[in-house]
Amino acid sequence: MSKTVKLRKGLDIRLLGVANKIKTVAALPETIAIKPTDFHGMVPKMVAKEGDHVRMGDVIFHDKYNEKIKYASPASGTVQSVVRGAKRKIMAVVIKLDAEQNFEGGTPIDVSSMSGDQVKEKLLASGLWPFIKQRPIDIVANPDNEPKAIFISAFDSSPLAPDYDYVLHGRSKEFQAGLDALTKLTSGKVHVTLNDNAPADETFTGAQGVEINKIRGKHPAGNVGTQIHHFDPINKGEFVWVVNAQDVAIIGRYFLTGVYNLKRKIAITGSELKDPHYVDTIIGANVSVILDGQITTDNVRIISGNVLTGEKIENDGYLGFYDNQITVIPEGDELKFVMTKGWMSPGLDKFSNNRLLLSAWFGGNKRYRMDTNTNGEERAFVITGELEKVFPFDILPMQLTKAAITDDIDGMENLGIYEVAPEDFALCEYVCTSKINIQDKIRQGLDLIHKECM
Numbered sequence: 001m002s003k004t005v006k007l008r009k010g011l012d013i014r015l016l017g018v019a020n021k022i023k024t025v026a027a028l029p030e031t032i033a034i035k036p037t038d039f040h041g042m043v044p045k046m047v048a049k050e051g052d053h054v055r056m057g058d059v060i061f062h063d064k065y066n067e068k069i070k071y072a073s074p075a076s077g078t079v080q081s082v083v084r085g086a087k088r089k090i091m092a093v094v095i096k097l098d099a100e101q102n103f104e105g106g107t108p109i110d111v112s113s114m115s116g117d118q119v120k121e122k123l124l125a126s127g128l129w130p131f132i133k134q135r136p137i138d139i140v141a142n143p144d145n146e147p148k149a150i151f152i153s154a155f156d157s158s159p160l161a162p163d164y165d166y167v168l169h170g171r172s173k174e175f176q177a178g179l180d181a182l183t184k185l186t187s188g189k190v191h192v193t194l195n196d197n198a199p200a201d202e203t204f205t206g207a208q209g210v211e212i213n214k215i216r217g218k219h220p221a222g223n224v225g226t227q228i229h230h231f232d233p234i235n236k237g238e239f240v241w242v243v244n245a246q247d248v249a250i251i252g253r254y255f256l257t258g259v260y261n262l263k264r265k266i267a268i269t270g271s272e273l274k275d276p277h278y279v280d281t282i283i284g285a286n287v288s289v290i291l292d293g294q295i296t297t298d299n300v301r302i303i304s305g306n307v308l309t310g311e312k313i314e315n316d317g318y319l320g321f322y323d324n325q326i327t328v329i330p331e332g333d334e335l336k337f338v339m340t341k342g343w344m345s346p347g348l349d350k351f352s353n354n355r356l357l358l359s360a361w362f363g364g365n366k367r368y369r370m371d372t373n374t375n376g377e378e379r380a381f382v383i384t385g386e387l388e389k390v391f392p393f394d395i396l397p398m399q400l401t402k403a404a405i406t407d408d409i410d411g412m413e414n415l416g417i418y419e420v421a422p423e424d425f426a427l428c429e430y431v432c433t434s435k436i437n438i439q440d441k442i443r444q445g446l447d448l449i450h451k452e453c454m
Contacts (some may be wrong), residue, residue, distance in 0.1 A: 004196060005230045007217025009392040011353050011427050015157045015307070015329070015369045019267035021166050022277045028101065032074055032284040033083075033092040033318035034060055039130060040443075041139050041450070044071070044090050052079045056101065057127060057260030060093050068143060072127025074262040074283045075101050092318065106258025111180045119184040121138040123251070126260055130321070131247040132185075133227060135240045137450045138243030138421035149188040149232050152179075154204040154245055155195040158306040162278070162324050164245050165201035171249050172203045178252030182243065183209050193227045203243075217392065220433050225424040229393050234419050236453075243298035246324055266290075266319065270328035272300045273402075278368040281319065287326055288316045295328055301372050303327040308426035309439070332371030353390075353431055378435045381405075390427040395419065397428050404445025409452060412445050421446070 015039045035281045036044040044061035048054050063069040077097040085091045086247070111119060120143055123129045128356040134141035141147070141269045155164050168175060171312040183190050189211045194200045195218035205212070213231050220226045234240055246264060253261055262283040273294045281290055287302065303310035304320040307327055312322055319326065351368040395416040403411030422439040 002213050003209055003231055004214040005216070007195075007215065007226070007392040009388070009390055010218030010220060011390045011431070012157070012218045013307075013353075013370075013430070014351060014365065015159045015269075016271035016367045016369050017269045017273055017276045017328075018160055018367075019162060019269050019276045019278055019325075021163070022275075023265065024277060024279055026279045026281040026285065026290045027288040028097060028099075029282070029289045031080060031094050031096050031286050032077075033094045033281060033286070034071060034073070034284055035091050035092045035318065035321065036061070036071075037092075038321040039071070039140050041137075042069075042446070046090070046093075046235035047081065048073075048079050048093070050082055053077070054079060054095065054105070060095075061090075063140075066142065067319060068124050068128045069129055069140060070124065071130060072260060076137040103259055103261045108258055109255045111177065111184065111255050114184065116186075119181050122255075124180070126254060128251055128254055128260070131243055133242050135225065135234055135242060135421065136418040137319060137421075137446050137454070139388050139450075141239075141241050145239045146220045147186045147188065147239045149228075150182050150186050150190045150241045150243065151224050151228055151232075152182075152190070152192050152210075152243050152245055152248055153222055153223045154192055154200060155187040156306075156324070157195070157219040158308055159219075160267070160269035160276075160325065160327055161222070162228075162265075165198075165204075167246060167265045167267075167278070167324070168203045168249055169201050170203075172206060174249040174256060175245070176201050176206075176208060176252065177255050178243075178250070179207055179210055181251055181255055182248065185241070189232075191227070191231060193224075193231070195222065197221075204263060215410070217231055220392065220424060221428060223424060225419070225421050226392055229395075229419055236413065236418055242322070244322065247322075264324065265323040266323070268294065268328075269325055269349050272297050272328045272330060283319065283321055285319050286316060287313065287319055290314070290319075290326065291328070297330070297332070299331045300328050301331050303329070307370075308430060309423045330369065330371035332373035348429060353432070374435055378437075379433075381434045381436055384433045386431045386433060387428040390431055391425075393419065393424070397425065397438075400445075401425070401436070401441055404448075405439045407445075407448055409448065412449060413453070417442075417445055417449055 043064040045064040046061045047059045055076045057072050059070045077095045080094045080096040084090040132141040192210045193213045196214035304313050305323040391397045400415040422443045425438045
């Protein structure tokens with residue numbers, strides 16, 4: 001039975017640079033990269049070597065501790081380099097693309113006649129399995145676990161997030177085919193959660209064989225962790241799998257065509273762009289081609305993902321495996337005069353999450369040009385009550401964070417660590433008066449729980 005939930009806590013950060021609903025097709029980049037760092041906790045074991053020619057869908061590396069989970073090339077080309085960091089850790093595999101790419105010529109796969117194990121084998125063999133992530137711990141799902149449910153969020157409420165209604169409009173067949181495949185993987189329900197603040201596209205409202213829920217409220221209403229907590233909470237020993245809505249369509253496209261096609265529509269957003277809009281590109285693409293001629297100022301930060309959870313990349317960096325947007329905002333390392341831009345300014349041009357600045361009283365729904373400056377250093381982690389205002393879980397965020405910082409396993413278990421992921425604490429990190437990197441602390445706690453308790 002479907003449910004509707006109304007959140008009373010959260011925060012919408014209103015930034016300039018929302019993507020216009022105009023689509024362009026990015027030129028084929030010279031290089032793409034698969035970054036093992038996108039898959040937390042995974043240790044890659046290389047299959048391809050530098051100089052090898054790989055075709056679209058060929059395995060580049062697999063998980064050292066679970067060889068069934070394979071990571072494939074999004075396009076055909078030559079392995080140009082294996083970028084290594086400290087202790088020879090593999091940071092990225094860079095592939096120089098062939099001049100022509102062929103996304104055609106596959107044989108459709110009939111999901112309806114397949115068992116769950118057969119669907120699972122297809123996803124593992126094709127390299128599509130990494131699109132399925134697991135809660136708790138927020139890692140690539142272990143295919144040996146049995147999920148009690150699968151969750152798909154039909155919208156993203158994070159700052160400047162792409163509009164999935166626009167992104168997936170007209171792709172109902174692909175999305176439904178992906179759902180049909182996912183329903184084979186669990187004996188429980190597949191949940192698709194809609195935004196109750198606005199009408200949803202028929203791609204989502206017409207979904208068959210799933211339970212459609214609705215949620216209303218501010219960010220993080222679109223986070224799948226919030227939805228799991230309110231519709232089907234996780235207990236110790238249980239697993240829930242989650243898949244991004246656009247990745248469901250990618251999985252469905254594979255079964256409809258038989259082709260490993262990782263084309264994705266992303267939003268390029270942010271106040272420092274000439275024309276924020278949507279772009280068709282390939283997962284792992286070099287962003288220099290996508291952003292060519294778009295950035296209007298010099299001192300900017302380019303983020304693969306959104307401003308709360310994304311990764312800082314360079315001008316010639318690469319789109320993250322799970323990212324559906326690129327954000328460009330001011331760097332924020334310039335000095336600000338205390339009376340006009342600093343802490344004594346009246347704040348008419350500053351976003352306020354409380355009612356201390358004039359913008360909170362007279363700004364209305366104004367959008368703001370915000371930079372990366374944290375306006376202060378890390379300091380004592382004291383109780384302020386700010387975290388609870390933006391955290392719509394029946395969990396104590398301050399106490400759970402402290403338990404994670406102190407490696408208190410019993411405390412973390414009692415306080416609900418199995419229900420959360422780092423992204424669920426992104427707003428807590430944003431409003432934290434103590435400037436603590438809360439997402440890092442929660443990840444530290446999850447890693448300890450994974451090592452000691454699972």
